[in-house]
Amino acid sequence: MARQVCLGPPKLRPQKCLSLSIHVKASYRSGTNAEQAHxxxxxxxxxxxxxxxxxxxxxxxxxxxxxxxxxxxxxxxxxxxxxxxxxxxxxxxxxxxxxxxxxxxxxxxxxVYGNSYCYRGMIPISEAKEIFGNLTDVAKMYVGEKRCCVTYMISKGEQFNFLLCALDDKPWGLKNSVSQKISHGAMMADFEGPEVDERFRRLLREARPVKWGFLHHxxxxxxxxxxxxxxxxxxxxxxxxxxxxxxxxxxxxxxxxxxxxxxxxxxxxxxxxxxxxxxxxxxxxxxxxxxxxxxxxxxxxxxxxxxxxxxxxxxxxxxxxxxxxxxxxxxxxxxxxxxxxxxxxxxxxxxxxx
Ligand SMILES: Cc1cc2nc3c(=O)[nH]c(=O)nc-3n(C[C@H](O)[C@H](O)[C@H](O)COP(=O)(O)OP(=O)(O)OC[C@H]3O[C@@H](n4cnc5c(N)ncnc54)[C@H](O)[C@@H]3O)c2cc1C
CATH class of the missing domain: 3.50.50.60 (FAD/NAD(P)-binding domain)
Structure with missing residues (x-):
């Protein structure tokens, strides 16, 4: 894992870490009333x-x-x-x-493989609030060195959807499948390291240990x-x-x-x-x-x-x-x-x- 990996909104990060939370959808423009659905x-x-x-x-x-x-x-x-x-x-x-x-x-x-994959999950908004507090309120993207995270509410705010993504330098090994079941430990290991905010690991623990490859035409x-x-x-x-x-x-x-x-x-x-x-x-x-x-x-x-x-x-x-x-x-x-x-x-x- 690279030296300055950090996923986290500004207040949570150590000073030298690079991190960001951007309101991509809901707060994109006043008058844009975006809503995510199940x-x-x-x-x-x-x-x-x-x-x-x-x-x-x-x-x-x-x-x-x-x-x-x-x-x-x-x-x-x-x-x-x-x-x-x-x-x-x-x-x-x-x-x-x-x-x-x-x-x-x-x-x-x-x-063809887009050199990245993700782990996905959905939790009740009450659980998400315990982890992220009011950061759950609008759709967010958190960026970082070779890893990023996307979160947003769905189902009229009852559920919290998340993707924890990682860049990959290896080819996608599976020919006929876009997903691969792996061990919980292997999934957690992908987001190890002191630079990754603990909240993302808490979220990852709730994800299914399935690696979803990102492919594109x-x-x-x-x-x-x-x-x-x-x-x-x-x-x-x-x-x-x-x-x-x-x-x-x-x-x-x-x-x-x-x-x-x-x-x-x-x-x-x-x-x-x-x-x-x-x-x-x-x-x-x-x-x-x-x-x-x-x-x-x-x-x-x-x-x-x-x-x-x-x-x-x-x-x-x-x-x-x-x-x-x-x-x-x-x-x-x-x-x-x-x-x-x-x-x-x-x-x-x-x-x-x-
Ligand atoms: C992690 C992730 C997050 C995403 N988030 C978003 C998002 O936020 N917003 C957004 O707009 N898009 C998002 N997308 C993309 C979106 O999911 C897809 O673009 C969309 O589902 C494609 O719809 P489709 O109907 O073309 O294909 P599919 O949903 O794949 O449907 C294809 C259907 O064809 C059937 N089928 C396949 N082969 C055959 C066959 N030989 N004979 C008969 N039937 C067959 C399948 O069973 C299936 O029902 C996301 C994708 C991923 C992977």
């Missing part, structure tokens, strides 16, 4: 909008074939399905991604191939340091659902739909890929910053704070998505009238 609660809200008759559960896609005018899906249970367009939202270990990128960009199919040359298109983590899994991965997936959904509606209502149907599908997916790729890949790159850059490895900000807390607090997140949070939809429609129009 993942399951968000899913339950979204499920209400899906007609259950249209959903098939417990189906695992094992193969995708494209034919003129249709896509055929093969499932693990031996079943098949046909569609005009396939949207693969099958996450970090996407089968659909392999179909889209495999033939031309084989090296881009698998996510650093390079992705296209989000679609013919009638098959990627959405969410299957397209652009990212390091989590900007808390923006799911948000980017929702942006994909917004743009793509508008484009699909336009294709669905096209005046020509059947085989004549092909140019609309092509124009729609070209437009989706053109609008979404630069933005989602930028998020991914900036999350990687932020990882360097939070772990004191950024060439511009180094270990200087003021430089890190000013870089993060001055417009770092604006382009993510205050983006005009309606303008993106209009731009995508315009691209379809141009392609069809070229």
């Amino acid at each position: 993942r399951r609660a968000v899913l339950e809200i979204m499920n209400k909008y899906i007609s259950i008759q249209k959903v098939r559960f417990s189906k695992t896609v094992v193969g995708v074939q494209q034919h003129p005018g249709k896509v055929i899906l093969k499932f693990a249970d031996g079943g098949t399905a046909e569609a005009s367009i396939l949207v693969g939202a099958d996450g970090i270990k996407s089968t659909v991604r392999k179909h889209v990128l495999g033939p031309l960009y084989t090296s881009q199919v698998e996510p 650093r390079y992705t040359s296209t989000y679609y191939r013919d009638r098959v298109v990627l959405l969410g983590d299957s397209a652009h899994v990212s390091l989590p340091f900007q808390a923006a991965g799911a948000g980017q997936g929702l942006e994909d959904s917004l743009i793509l659902s508008n484009l699909l509606a336009r294709i669905y209502h096209a005046p020509d149907q059947g085989a004549a739909l092909a140019p609309y599908i092509s124009a729609g997916l070209v437009a989706y790729d053109a609008i979404r890929r630069p933005r989602a890949q930028k998020q991914l790159e900036r999350a990687y850059e932020m990882s360097h910053m939070l772990h004191f490895q950024h060439p511009e900000t180094g270990k200087t807390l003021d430089k890190i704070a000013s870089k993060l607090q001055r417009q770092w997140f604006d382009w993510i949070w205050f983006h005009d998505l309606n303008a993106d939809i209009d731009a995508a429609f315009h691209k379809i129009y141009e392609a069809l009238n070229a």
Whole structure:
């Protein structure tokens, strides 16, 4: 462990240690009323909008074939399905991604290790307050040499969510898994050392001894191939340091659902739909890929910053704070998505009238 490791808000740290607490979300800007939700609660809200008759559960896609005018899906249970367009939202270990990128960009199919991992946990807010007092009140990032910590309340303030992250100089050893169960002792050893504030170790004791590797799709040359298109983590899994991965997936959904509606209502149907599908997916790729890949790159850059490895900000807390607090997140949070939809429609129009 490096000499000046210290994770802790200013009042807690020894004088020479470098440490910081930044209000990243809740106090980012007056008028920004950010609130973190439990993942399951968000899913339950979204499920209400899906007609259950249209959903098939417990189906695992094992193969995708494209034919003129249709896509055929093969499932693990031996079943098949046909569609005009396939949207693969099958996450970090996407089968659909392999179909889209495999033939031309084989090296881009698998996510690559972002040289960091974390331990995660969630405790009742009453327990968190015993450890952190009123530092629990707003989302915080604590930075340090090769280690950092992110904390925030969820479930209307009843639960306290935390990630204790560490930079790694070894490769991620597991090929098919992003998590690895380790011993409690090995987990604690990662945050040993007199420089680490005891409060972080108290928090770590509450974490599950599971190492979560941070992987990302650093390079992705296209989000679609013919009638098959990627959405969410299957397209652009990212390091989590900007808390923006799911948000980017929702942006994909917004743009793509508008484009699909336009294709669905096209005046020509059947085989004549092909140019609309092509124009729609070209437009989706053109609008979404630069933005989602930028998020991914900036999350990687932020990882360097939070772990004191950024060439511009180094270990200087003021430089890190000013870089993060001055417009770092604006382009993510205050983006005009309606303008993106209009731009995508315009691209379809141009392609069809070229
Ligand atoms: C530690 C951590 C913290 C994060 N924090 C945040 C945050 O604060 N804010 C934020 O916006 N994002 C955050 N993210 C990112 C966010 O979790 C992801 O971007 C988001 O969950 C991706 O959603 P998805 O639907 O694309 O993929 P997933 O949630 O992975 O869903 C994929 C689905 O596809 C299914 N599937 C997989 N393969 C197949 C197959 N072959 N056939 C059928 N189904 C299949 C899976 O079972 C799963 O249900 C975080 C990520 C991590 C790792």
